[in-house]
Amino acid sequence: MSVLKKLASETATYGISTMLGRFLNYLLVALHTKLFEPEQIAAQGQLFAYAGLALVLYTFGMETAFFRFARQEKDRDQYYNVILSAVIIVSLFFSGLLFIFAEQTAALIKYPDSTSIVRMFAIIMATDGIVSIPFAKLRLEGKGKKFVIVRVTNILINIALNLFFLLVCRDIDAGKYLTQLKPLIATFYNPLHAPDYIVMANLIANLLFFWMLRKEFAQFRFVLDRTLFKPVWVYAFPIMVMNIGGVLNMLFDRAFIQFLLPENFYPGRTREAAIGIYVQCYKLSIFMNLAIQAFKYAAEPFFFSKGEDKNAPPVFAKVTKYFIIICVLMWVGISLNLDLFAELFLKKKIYHEGLVVVPWLLAGYLFLGVYYNLATWFKLTDKTHYGTWLTLTGAGITIATSFLLVPMIGYLGFAIAFALSGFIMLSLCYYFGQKFYPVPYDVISAMGYIGAGAIVIYGSTLFKIPDLWVSVPVHMAVLAVFMLVVFLIERKNIPAFKRK
Numbered sequence: 001m002s003v004l005k006k007l008a009s010e011t012a013t014y015g016i017s018t019m020l021g022r023f024l025n026y027l028l029v030a031l032h033t034k035l036f037e038p039e040q041i042a043a044q045g046q047l048f049a050y051a052g053l054a055l056v057l058y059t060f061g062m063e064t065a066f067f068r069f070a071r072q073e074k075d076r077d078q079y080y081n082v083i084l085s086a087v088i089i090v091s092l093f094f095s096g097l098l099f100i101f102a103e104q105t106a107a108l109i110k111y112p113d114s115t116s117i118v119r120m121f122a123i124i125m126a127t128d129g130i131v132s133i134p135f136a137k138l139r140l141e142g143k144g145k146k147f148v149i150v151r152v153t154n155i156l157i158n159i160a161l162n163l164f165f166l167l168v169c170r171d172i173d174a175g176k177y178l179t180q181l182k183p184l185i186a187t188f189y190n191p192l193h194a195p196d197y198i199v200m201a202n203l204i205a206n207l208l209f210f211w212m213l214r215k216e217f218a219q220f221r222f223v224l225d226r227t228l229f230k231p232v233w234v235y236a237f238p239i240m241v242m243n244i245g246g247v248l249n250m251l252f253d254r255a256f257i258q259f260l261l262p263e264n265f266y267p268g269r270t271r272e273a274a275i276g277i278y279v280q281c282y283k284l285s286i287f288m289n290l291a292i293q294a295f296k297y298a299a300e301p302f303f304f305s306k307g308e309d310k311n312a313p314p315v316f317a318k319v320t321k322y323f324i325i326i327c328v329l330m331w332v333g334i335s336l337n338l339d340l341f342a343e344l345f346l347k348k349k350i351y352h353e354g355l356v357v358v359p360w361l362l363a364g365y366l367f368l369g370v371y372y373n374l375a376t377w378f379k380l381t382d383k384t385h386y387g388t389w390l391t392l393t394g395a396g397i398t399i400a401t402s403f404l405l406v407p408m409i410g411y412l413g414f415a416i417a418f419a420l421s422g423f424i425m426l427s428l429c430y431y432f433g434q435k436f437y438p439v440p441y442d443v444i445s446a447m448g449y450i451g452a453g454a455i456v457i458y459g460s461t462l463f464k465i466p467d468l469w470v471s472v473p474v475h476m477a478v479l480a481v482f483m484l485v486v487f488l489i490e491r492k493n494i495p496a497f498k499r500k
Contacts (some may be wrong), residue, residue: 014045027345028162029283032198034347035166038276040195043111045279047118047199049254050109051125056243058091058129061236063136064379069232070140081223083090083232088222095126110258117199124199127206149214154205155230161201166194235485238384245391249398249421250368253414254279255330260406266353273350278411281354283362284341288330292369295323313439320373320439324446325486327366328453332482335359335457336475339468359457360415374429377437394425449486456482 032041062083070079098105102118121215138147169189172178189197210217257278263271335358342352371390378386405413433439454475456478465471 029345039272042272042275044115044198047121049251053247053251054125056247057130057131061239064239065232065236066136081221082225082228083221091126091129095122098122117196120199120203124203124206129415133211134213158201158205207232208366238388242387245395248395277354280351281458284358288362288365293473317440321442328449331362333479336460340472357415360419364418364422367426371426377433
């Protein structure tokens with residue numbers, strides 16, 4: 001049980017602090033949806049999706065490869081140098097091309113007036129790619145505290161810059177106060193391009209990563225060693241393909257919605273308005289994604305360190321079981337209280353039109369989280385090609401289902417496709433995993449909790465409560481009952497001292 005305590009502690013270190021920081025960052029959704037109409041921030045939302053996809057190409061599986069090859073402390077420095085050197089070369093190359101051909105790229109994605117923010121994203125993506133390896137080094141060395149401090153500081157800087165550009169600069173430019181600073185503000189602020197400063201704030205915050213991680217970069221030496229790098233690349237290539245499939249699975253909707261959603265599908269809404277609505281509603285599913293990401297930060301090095309232990313499979317099974325329970329509770333809690341979350345974060349009522357997608361997106365992230373747990377087997381057995389085929393299968397299902405459903409039911413089709421893909425991926429991963437690395441997962445328990453959660457969520461949609469002051473207490477009571485039932489079922493598995 002001590003190893004589970006260690007994993008829980010590390011997950012809490014990454015999770016609570018990361019979720020706190022991201023929650024603070026999520027307050028920007030309330031600011032952006034209050035200041036801008038959906039079509040004004042559609043381009044920014046989609047470009048952030050493209051940036052997430054590009055990060056996979058920029059890092060090309062090197063984070064996981066670093067954990068695999070730098071487990072021994074004596075090997076850490078040489079692999080850190082050669083892997084980070086490769087990532088720097090690739091990041092600068094792709095971002096350089098994107099910066100040069102920004103005008104053509106903006107036209108290609110149907111936002112021809114967004115050349116400047118495409119160039120800013122080119123720099124953001126290069127930064128994200130390069131700093132990913134120092135962050136992996138912190139995780140491998142167990143320096144979770146510094147990892148979290150740097151991440152949260154970055155988010156706080158981004159928030160502060162958003163407030164500065166979108167509120168302070170706007171008000172000074174309008175002559176509301178500090179009018180003596182208006183000439184200075186005018187040198188870098190243009191109110192006609194106010195949404196672009198969302199990206200500018202992110203760019204500045206990202207560049208400050210280099211200062212916050214200066215110690216890790218000071219330890220770096222640029223090295224090109226083909227002999228050392230070749231086995232790393234052989235190991236990482238299928239992971240890169242797997243990650244492309246995985247990220248494409250998650251980002252396909254926001255990256256290609258303008259190509260699949262028919263014009264005027266929603267009466268009285270332009271395609272850009274519909275994109276803006278969907279992108280902002282999608283962000284309500286971020287809480288589940290954050291929990292999964294925080295768990296991955298702690299679990300990936302944990303699984304690698306315990307992989308050769310003969311007692312590892314039962315430990316992995318317990319980890320997965322409690323992971324599912326926590327995620328199901330989040331799924332139910334958020335889905336029951338969507339009206340509250342919408343009131344808090346989606347300030348303009350127009351954005352509430354897309355809330356129907358959120359439970360499906362949360363389910364998709366839940367299934368992906370379980371898949372990440374099950375995927376341990378092919379990483380530990382070096383059969384990463386299975387992961388490649390599984391994620392490509394998932395991406396193919398997402399794409400095919402989206403092409404089928406989106407023209408028929410709008411952006412809800414993306415959410416359903418995402419959930420279906422995640423479920424099929426975890427099912428296939430479980431099937432093959434039991435052949436090569438058997439783990440005694442409690443499948444009946446998992447299916448029971450997920451099924452019960454789905455029934456509760458569906459039942460809540462049948463009884464609409466328009467008054468927020470009534471709906472929130474009712475839904476919280478339903479959630480409390482659900483949690484109590486889970487506790488009663490699991491109470492025998494909780495150690496006596498914990499139960500007390």
